[in-house]
Amino acid sequence: MTVTSTPAHARPTTRPAQPARRSRLRRLRRNPLGTVATWAATTLLLLVILIPLVWLVLGSLKTQNEILNKPAFSLPDDWFNFQNYVDAVVDGNLGTYARNSIVAVFPSLFMTILFGVAAGFALEILVWKGRGAVLVSFLAGIMVPGQMILLPLFTIYFNLHLTGTLLPLVITYTAIGLPLTVFMMATFFRGVPREIFEAATLDGASTIRQFFSVGLPLVRNAIFTVALVQFFFIWNDLLIAMTFTSSDDLRTIQVGLLNFQGQFGQVEYGPTLAAVCLNVFATGAIYLFLNQRVMKGLTAGSVKG
Template identity: 70%
Template sequence: MTHTTTLDTVARPSVQAPAPEQRSRARWLRRVPGWVVVTLLMIAVVYPLFWLLTGSFKTQNEFLNNPTWALPEDWTNLDNYIEAFTTGNLGTYIKNSVLATLPALFFTIVFGVAAGFALEVMVWKGRGTVLLLFLAGIMVPGQMILLPLFTIYFQTGLTGSLWPLIITYTAIGLPLTVFMMATFFRGVPREIFEAATLDGASIYRQFWSIGFPMVKNAIFTVALVQFFFIWNDLLIALTFTNRDDLRTIQVGLLNFTGQFGQVQYGPTFAAVCVNVFGTLVIYLFLNQRVMKGMTAGAVKG
């Protein structure tokens, strides 16, 4: 029996571990599909931006006679940008967008954060019903309320100003803001507010000195989401702006046409570049705060 066991042991082949070179090669091969996917996604995102940027330096003749993938003949040609701001009134459109976006964003954030605090931190009868009413506002399509709102603004004499845009943007942005801020406040420990109450802090002091600073990163996240919605809006701005000097940048981009309705591609590309890359810089600048805000909104079970 001992002899047979010894023979089996000797006859059994030994298993050798793979060499370090083989392991590294296997890891590299496993990563190749991921690199290919990331590369394709980068091309899909970067190439349109590059094509937009190159188009802003082309002349009208280059757009009509050269291939679409051709590079501009003169990279220092800034005539399209100059024409976009002078003839195209791009500066006026940007100013109107800023004047409509900033007040609407301010009212949306202040009212939304206050409502989220009241619905999640404060204890009062009927808060669940009120939260459901806010959630119902998310499901109402904005297209359904444009005609009634236009009638109301006309009867109250608000047409001919930017107030219809500010009021509409605030009303449409509040339901989502309230829901998101209530979710963020849900992750704040209640012991903090209870300790503040024992120390004699009023509810207003708890909101401004404790609640508001603790969800600061979340506020940046919500504000950025609402900013892009308001800034990129076309339908509402096109409905309520009845004069050229009131048009926002999205509506103004529709007017880059020449004689007989011919599109001026160079100034149009330049104006779109100013709009796209301007908002892209804002997003990249606030990206870290957005990531922190999304992490802060994760509620542990």
């Protein structure tokens, strides 16, 4: 038995992979027009977003006279004029409006997520007769315009003596947010391997234990995504809040921004822009924080080996 060895110089060698930077440069050289169009579209999109924000910040630092008599993008005379922010919080009752928004938004969001995740789990993981029809009925709720149900809901709330509180907002936000939440959570549960729940069943876990100990951790990143969408929908709502809040003490922040008026009904543009700034940048910070968590979680996958 003879053993032959291949000379070192004759052995096949593997070429190292090309760096990502070189491949990107080759793509840029092959399609320069597409690259220019992409950069132009990105720049245009940034301008569309940033120009209103710049105007908003500049206006919040100006006096009423500067806003009315100077160009829109003129610089403020005093860059440290924060009196508009003080007037927005103190005289504009912004703190009360923000408190009402928090009281109306977070209970609605909690119930929407809890019931929506539970319904998505029941529709996709559990096997029972008629679940297809129930899912279709939830999808039908997405197609109903919210404006059509406001008058009947107002009549019902009035007959039940619920007007004059924030409870109609909580109930309405939960009902309107459930169809989309159920649909999205059912879609996320559809991507979870069924073998995980089968193994939990073999280990003796009940349905409730599977939901809280297995189902929720697997879709927690999806819950952040749905919660983010629903939060901005509820927080930025104006029509429903205007319909069911009749007194100034119950107005949410979006409705309260309509009432920044001075003597003789004159709109106070400085405090109004300052209040809008506080609202926009506060919710923007929440979005940036949660968006990073959602993006990192969704790319991680649901099953780790």
